Amino acid sequence: MKLGPMRIGTPDALVIGLAAFACAAASLSAHQTVVVQPGNRQPSAQQPPAPQPPPTGAAAARPPVPRSPQVDQAAHDRGRALWAIDCVGCHGAQARGSDTGPNIIRSETVNFDRSAPQAGSVLGPFLKAGHPTQSKKPSASFTDAEIADLANFLRARVNDTMRGSAIFTVGDIVTGDAKAGASYFNGAGGCAGCHTASDRSLAGIATRIGTPVDLQQRFLFPNTGRAGRGGRGRGGAPPGGPAGAPAPAAPAVDRNAITVAIAAPNSAPLSGVLVEESDFYVTLRDADGTVHTVRRGPGTRVTKTNPLQAHIDLLDRITDAQIHDVVAYLETLK
């Protein structure tokens, strides 16, 4: 059975559903309104956008604000040297303040400067107006170049706090007890039941998976990032979940794929890899590669099997200490 428009709604809704899909498909390429309603029987051509008033006032002159503005690294490094001489004592190494001076990471002067096309264009007038310095140098005597250097240093300090910044990385996570981890692995965790020397072997896992954090993530969420499902980052959507995504291309043997068995009255039982579920239908790919879509009816029994269920079951019972112990143990399997 083909995928796509054949799997729609209840039988009563089938024709209309087909039409909805078909009309939708027909309208995909054109930016237009599709109308199936009296009073407006022709699809309307797209209206030209309403004329926009010319930008007026101050807003017109104000430039775009990048989320993470560029930092001139050489200027930043010069700025850091100036910072060490005249600013660090009060505002701290990260510009986050000290007992004697405020945190300026969230100040308007720093952030309006950070948002301006020209580094230093807001900080400059602020310093020219007079501000205490560590060396007692009059702040008005900073040159434009020095102000730009300081501004670049401050841009980087704000950027540091942003998601996606270079310092937004995992610290040392191998804090557990490898011995306790081995004991959990072979005992309460139940891991050794599946991971043996000859099957699903973890020999060399710490080499195969480059970083401890990736190892930790993989052990807790082995399906995350796998092709065709669960690869949506956080949350790892289950098959047929939020995306309602089409089936991935027929894979080679995937021993971790979720399988489904369907038993229905007066029908031969079916089983295979789960492709998609909806309120009314279940779609699977059998061992021959044939895709079957089965309507859920009275008496239809759908049994799903996730080969990774043992990992999923851990989530509700493993403690953070046990997680860290297991990672410490797995890290020994070079």
Place this chain on the structure above:
Amino acid sequence: MRALVTAGWCVLVSAALLAQTPASAPRPSPNAPNGLTAAQIEKPTPDSWPTYNGDYSGRRFSTLTKITAANVKNLSLSWLYDLPSPGVIKGTPLLVDGKLYFTTPNNAYATDARTGQELWHYTFARSRGGINIGNRGVAILGDSVYFTTTDCNLVALDIKTGTEKWAKEFCSLEMMYYGSVAPVVVKDKLILGPSGDDLDVPAYLEARSPANGDLIWRWYVTPQKAGDPGLDTWPNLDMAKHGGGMTWQPITYDPALNRIYVTTGNPQPVVAFKNREGANLYTASIVALDADTGKMVWHFQASPHDTHDWDATQAAVLFDGTVDGQPRKLLAQASRNGHFFVLDRTTGKAIVSSDYAKTNWSLGYDKKGEPIPNPQKQPQVAGALVTPNQGGATNWYPPSFSPQTGLFYVNVTRAFSVWYIYDASDNPMGWGGTDRGGYSEQPELKAIDYKTGKVRWAIPRYGGNSGILTTAGNVLFNAAAGGIGAYNATTGEALWNARVGGTVTNGPITYELDGMQYVVAGAGSRLVAFVLN
């Protein structure tokens, strides 16, 4: 060949619809010439959806009964409108005088509610930046349409032409705020707040003039000066002043009590928490404000000292119910942190606290009914396994409450992730950490009994996360696989699905025009309307 076949279906069904649908002439506008009034927003008629939630209550319950659980399977496509450029419709359309008004970031659209034909499309072309994650829609008063832009402008448009009347900055893009909320008209004011959680800046809710956008009042979510209430829940004034708590979502409002119910976002810094010991009021809270002055009347904190980005900005849904035999004015929220609360909306006192998704981060409730966070489940350098994940047990998608069934409906995701501290210093800023990876159980639609907080039933949800609509026809509309579905509001039984090219991405609405009940939902860049044959 395939294209020919599908085109043929279009013609066939068009013809079928033409045969079955009564012809109609456009009605004279009841609101001409001065447009929509505040009184009409307060008591909306079934041929309108004049404010974000349809009415001020946030219930997203329609009294329309043409579509019922028995006949909803006969719903069929009325029209489709595709955006002229890529975008995702996350906002709820407003319906006034037979016309729909909706948005995507920096864009507003008007279409005919009977045909989907575009009437105008406005682009705020001079946006200076901000985050394009979504826009919740417009507010309408008189002959003006209002929406917020990503670069912090509140824009007023002429409702007939989409021509810009004025734009006024209501937050600072330089301070990393942005606009995404749908303003809500309350009497003679527009109520709105800013979005953003990158820089540690204070959140607020504002009342502004519909005439020119001037500020009327502003309520800050966190203490801004010595003596402000809640300051004792922060280590110092500096942290409180920069404590975040964005007002991401449209407010609800009780005209009889003259109170606005605002829900607030997570505290800042978001994940690394070392420098903000305490409950961090009034972040992650439900707060009642006097609608005229913006003064706080009461608060309830859904996530004391949140460390997981769990905004409590889910709708504060208002309804009247009976508790222990007594009639009560209630407020309910299914919060992002997995807990469900029913409060007395006069006093803010909790009546029910329960978990609607099994969580692992709290240790029961305190005497106020607020969850007690388990310190062990705060983010750690080596990682803490937590459920829900950052996305939450639910998120911004509007829930629904049906007074017919007494059930509160919410789309639920039970997912795990691991929370890491990246900035282990004593004075982290911004985020300082995040969660990674995860596993999600089968997402569900749950129906919660407001009297007990217990989940009456749950069904698998095969569509994406979306808003929910319930009607007096005992029907619930929600996302379904590849589109939209209808369910029996009493039992959860699936009644109807239609694929519309993508799963629903906003809160569906319903209205009646010319004796026909429409259901309209956004699905990605498409607005789709169904009607009963």
